[in-house]
Amino acid sequence: MIIGSLEDCSRRGTTDFSNNSQPRSDFMRAFVLHGPKDMRLETIPDPKPGPDEVKIRIKRVGICGSDMHYYQHFGIGSFIPKEPFALGHEFSGEVVEHGSLVETVKLGDRVTVEPGLFCGKCRYCKAGRYNLCSAMRFYGSASCYPHLHGGFAEYVIAPARNCFHVPDGMSYGEGALIEPLAVGMHAVIRAGSLGGKVGLVTGGGTIGQTVVLSALAMGIDRIYVSDIAPFAREFSVAHGATDAFDPTSPSFADDIKAAAPDGFDAVFEASGSPRALSQAFELAGRGAVVVQIGTQPAEVTLPANVVMSKELTVYGSFRYAHVFPQIITLATQKRMEIAPMITQVFPFEEMQKAMDVSIAKDGVIKVQVEYT
Ligand SMILES: [Zn+2]
Ligand SMILES: [Zn+2]
Known part of the structure; x- marks a missing residue:
């Protein structure tokens, strides 16, 4: 569910196919979408965090309706991908690296990521309605260019301000549900x-x-x-x-x-x-x-x-703003029983099967993919 205009996503820390000169050790595995129903397991450049960013090793990613739409049609509404990219915006994982200015999370922290990277400067952001940001960048979406690779990869880079702790007692699977709950x-x-x-x-x-x-x-x-x-x-x-x-x-x-x-x-x-x-x-x-x-x-x-x-x-109602902490609290206090929404889980290597099952919709509420 994505609307808006094509925005410039250029910035450090995001994976970019033009950067193919890196040594082999700086590559990671990702399921990359090349066209309609053409998703390939490949190696792409391993992203590096900027000063206020963290690098997250993905543990769980959920498959969203918009992921299915991109997969089936290689586009959604007016957003037509200009180059191959990795889908996935419902994810949780472990912090494995962070920039020098990051104070809110530390190595080893379990986090879930709010996937809308808003500018913080436009009139909508300043009014607190950052889901309407006029320069929004979003993981696994062709709504901005270069496209921002999503969680169908082993690692992502996220601004520290977009990371929320997954509390003890909450699984990575539940952590990856916070986004659709939002x-x-x-x-x-x-x-x-x-x-x-x-x-x-x-x-x-x-x-x-x-x-x-x-x-x-x-x-x-x-x-x-x-x-x-x-x-x-x-x-x-x-x-x-x-x-x-x-x-x-x-x-x-x-x-x-x-x-x-x-x-x-x-x-x-x-x-x-x-x-x-x-x-x-x-x-x-x-x-x-x-x-x-x-x-x-x-x-x-x-x-x-x-x-x-x-x-x-x-x-x-478009995406969300300011609700991740509230949902994490409600789920932690068991005032929302969220885990049953996860109806199928597949290993990373079976991403294709996970996508097929998600599209078939038979007995499905939420399909997730687990990274080991
Ligand atoms: Zn979604
Ligand atoms: Zn903005």
Whole structure:
């Protein structure tokens, strides 16, 4: 889920294919995407940290919907890669090197990385909304150039300010889940106070599940899920959702009516389906909030007049800002049970299989890859 314009990613510390003159020992293994469904295990230059950066040996990386989209189409929206690059922006690992100015992490620390490298200088960053940064660089994305290699490699370089400690008792797998959970938590925070309210999440995939967990942690009274996949519905109910409905079922209208006779107070669209977004407007109650998280096609037909007649408030939710510490705390205190979201784990060498299983979606919430 990436929007924005192509930005200049040039800076020290990022891996770059032009730098092929390094000795062999300065290379690392990475799964590099060359084109649609063309991912190759290669050696690429081993990155070196700058003064305020750390080098992280990746332990776990999750496969995101945007990784799958890049893999299948070698592009996402207007972002067309100009050169091969390594995907992956949901990762955790161990600090193995750092620059001279780094004080917040030390060698051997277990960290997870917030993958949006914001500039800190633009008007959005200065206003605290750094997820909207006009010069954002993002791991495993072609949204900036040179592309920033992601966690499908053995090492990454990250600014120290983007690193968050993975506490004792939290696994690297859970650490690599903080990023997708941040997407759900940001959407929930966008919706405002949820105490005593009734919500609906359309789309029970990874992001839908992170919305369910986040909404419950933030005090929502009841949260329902709609999804066409039986596994997504069963998983939702087993992990906190009040109930889950099949939007293609003849009983759907009755199910919804029984769950929320006056409509839902908050509807979170996390499927990317135009029909679901339209439905979100219809199923929202008077004075309700609709939050769009899923990436929709460029143009979608919507029942616009209900925004007026029901006085709906419609929010977009893009990535996240300031939520990593909150999620780590909630997960550590077991106020969010996040580990069950990891449904499959593959070794690094089986990255291709991990991608295939992730795309097949059969019994999948989150596929992760483990580095040994
Ligand atoms: Zn993602
Ligand atoms: Zn900025």
